[in-house]
Amino acid sequence: xxxxxxxxxxxxxxxxxxxxxxxxxxxxxxxxxxxxxxxxxxxxxxxxxxxxxxxxxxxxxxxxxxxxxxxxxxxxxxxxxxxxxxxxxxxxxxxxxxxxxxxxxxxxxxxxxxxxxxxxxxxxxxxxxxxxxxxxxxxxxxxxxxxxxxxxxxxxxxxxxxxxxxxxxxxxxxxxxxxxxxxxxxxxxxxxxxxxxxxxxxxxxxxxxxxxxxxxxxxxxxxxxxxxxxxxxxxxxxxxxxxxxxxxxxxxxxxxxxxxxxxxxxxxxxxxxxxxxxxxxxxxxxxxxxxxxxxx
Numbered sequence: 668x669x670x671x672x673x674x675x676x677x678x679x680x681x682x683x684x685x686x687x688x689x690x691x692x693x694x695x696x697x698x699x700x701x702x703x704x705x706x707x708x709x710x711x712x713x714x715x716x717x718x719x720x721x722x723x724x725x726x727x728x729x730x731x732x733x734x735x736x737x738x739x740x741x742x743x744x745x746x747x748x749x750x751x752x753x754x755x756x757x758x759x760x761x762x763x764x765x766x767x768x769x770x771x772x773x774x775x776x777x778x779x780x781x782x783x784x785x786x787x788x789x790x791x792x793x794x795x796x797x798x799x800x801x802x803x804x805x806x807x808x809x810x811x812x813x814x815x816x817x818x819x820x821x822x823x824x825x826x827x828x829x830x831x832x833x834x835x836x837x838x839x840x841x842x843x844x845x846x847x848x849x850x851x852x853x854x855x856x857x858x859x860x861x862x863x864x865x866x867x868x869x870x871x872x873x874x875x876x877x878x879x880x881x882x883x884x885x886x887x888x889x890x891x892x893x894x895x896x897x898x899x900x901x902x903x904x905x906x907x908x909x910x911x912x913x914x915x916x917x918x919x920x921x922x923x924x925x926x927x928x929x930x931x932x933x934x935x936x937x938x939x940x941x942x943x944x945x946x947x948x949x950x951x952x953x954x955x956x957x958x959x960x961x962x963x
Contacts, residue, residue, distance in 0.1 A: 690738040692775025699769040699779060709783060710854065712813040714765035716786040717779075721747060721768065722761045724754040734781035738773040746771050790815075800862035801869050803937040806910065808862060810930065816854035817861050823868035827882070828889045830867045830922055833860055839900035856897035859932035863910075863924035864893055866934045875937065877944035885951035885958050887914070891922040899926050910935040912943035913962040914950075939963055 692698065700708060709717075721743060725733075730740035749758030762768050769779070790813040795801075799808035823830050833849045835856055836842075843851055852860060882889045892915070898906050907925030910933040914920045920943070925933040943963035950961040 690773050691736055691777040692739060692773050694772045696773075696775030697769065698775040698777075699765055707818075709765065709779075710790065710813075710815060712790040713783060713786065716789040717765055717768060717782045718762045719789075720782065720786045726754075733785040735778050735785075736773075736781070739771070739775075739778035742771045742773055743768070743778075789813075797862055797865045800865045800934060803866065803870050806933060806936050806939075808932050808934060810858055810862075810932070814858065816857045818850075818857075820849040820857075820861060821864065823864040823871075825867055825871040825891075826874070828867075828871050828874060828878070828891065830864060830891045830893050832892050834892060834894040834921075835860070835897055836894070837897045837900055838905065839898075839903045842897070842900050845894075852895070853897055853899050853926075855899035855926050855930040855932075856895055858930070859897070859924050859926040859934075860893060860895045862932055863895065863922065863934050867891065867893075867922060870935075870937050870940060875941045875944060877941050877948065881944045881947055881951070881958070884948065884956075886917050886956040887920070887947070887951070887958050888918060890918060891920050894921045894923045896923065896925040898928050899930055903928055907931075907933050909933050910939060911962065912939060914947055914958045914960060917957045917959045920947075 699714075724747075725744075727737075727740045727744045730743065731737055735743070744754075745752070746760060747762065748754045749756065749760055751758055768774060768782075794811075796811060796814045799805055799810075802808075820833055832847060833852070834845050834847055835852045836845045837853070837856070846852070849857060849860070881887055896907060898904075907927040910925060911923040912920060912935055913923065922935060924935065927933070943961070946963055947958040947961035951958045
């Protein structure tokens, strides 16, 4: 029995084989949907960073040093290096997507958390990601590559004017039309909506005279509502084309941004707000202070 046990141990040591109990991930366990240590989903940048990292040719031992458990590191390199077991040869099978990585046996939450930790810095954004949103004359803004969407909405300080709520209209089959939950927005939609709030706050530090007159001379009390048309989902109906302002009711003007298919974002500009306020002043003058329906 002692001889048989020794031979079995020697075989395991020589082949690098492991039992299921020795792997923190199951053979078919999904790791992609919980790719970060906190269980949140990976961004597209983070997924691509993992693919690129693995395709750089790191050895099994290098992956283990980065925190990937041995069974996952072994299977990942075997998949990538092909039948000859050597990276950089004709039979290599490089990873194309993070989903392909997830399909490797025993690559689950633990392995993905380690891969994310090893590559997270590749998607870090340096500087103010909302810098373009603070330019009140820029109609279309583009976020830096790798920008992470906010998970919580930060309400703006508009001084004498208020921007309330969040309202997404998702322009694809199965999209929310609408949803008032910030959590249900897409990554691109949440980025655009937060940028729109920052644009509002920036403009209201020095509100246009026309807007001040509108609050003083009509029945409108200075309230806006944050609305985003989101075209970033699958097979969207059309694409974003411009921001809009619309007095849904006399007491509430919709502050409408648009998220394009490519994730760029149309925001209301200071000039658009001046034109809307001018239009609404004319509507109010003709309707006893009621401004419902005016727009720009």
